[in-house]
Amino acid sequence: MIKTAPSILAANYITLGDDLKKVADAGADYLHIDIMDGHFVPNMSFGPGFVSAIRKASELVLDVHLMITEPEKYIKQFAEAGADIITIHTESTADPEKVIDDIIALGVKAGISVKPGTPVESVYHLLDKVSMVLVMTVEPGFGGQALIPDTLDKISPLRDEIKRRGLDVDIEVDGGITADNVKELTSRGANVIVAGSAVFKAADPKAVLSEFKK
Secondary structure, X not given: OOEEEEEHHXXXXXXXXXXXXXXXXXXXXXXXXXXXEOOOOOOEOOOXXXXXXXXXXOOOEEXXXXXXXXXXXXXXXXXXXXXXXXXXXXXXXXXXXXXXXXXXHXXXXXXXXXXXXXXXXXHHHHOXXXXXXXXXXXXXXXXXXXXXXXXXXXXXXXXXXXXXXXOOOEEEEEOOOOOOOHXXXXXXXXXXXXXXXXHHOOOOHHHHHHHHHO
């Protein structure tokens, strides 16, 4: 089953409540919230207070992507703010497995992410713990980038490994995804689609999300 996760980065923050309702009514499954610290990636975004505000305004699954150094210092705050899924980067901490364990202990689903230059095999040892692997299809930090074609080559081997082990793990993809290239991603085994501008800037978000799921 294909799930859609519109990225809050592309929303209109002045009318955010309206935008949240718009994508919920359009059939979104998750809300993807990128947390950036200006250190792990060259941009800054939101904190736990923002996630808490979104939690009060939406019943969608809050898919919180921590693009921050030493995420172990902040996972409790984001869990308490209402995150349903917390995804960390394998490159962002000395002991990703411990952080994954700590997220799960907080009663939240855990995800692990790899940047375009990181081999996806580097997270295979975590597959029996995580609920999701996020394959970044652009360099993390800024919305509106074009998808990097080489990143697609990670999806099929990852899906094969998940199937080989008989695991129930989602593969999420994020970066430069549009109705024109989404079929290539889903055909390789991705089943959670993050898109920002393609959804929030669309004249008909419902049509875009329906196309992604189709």
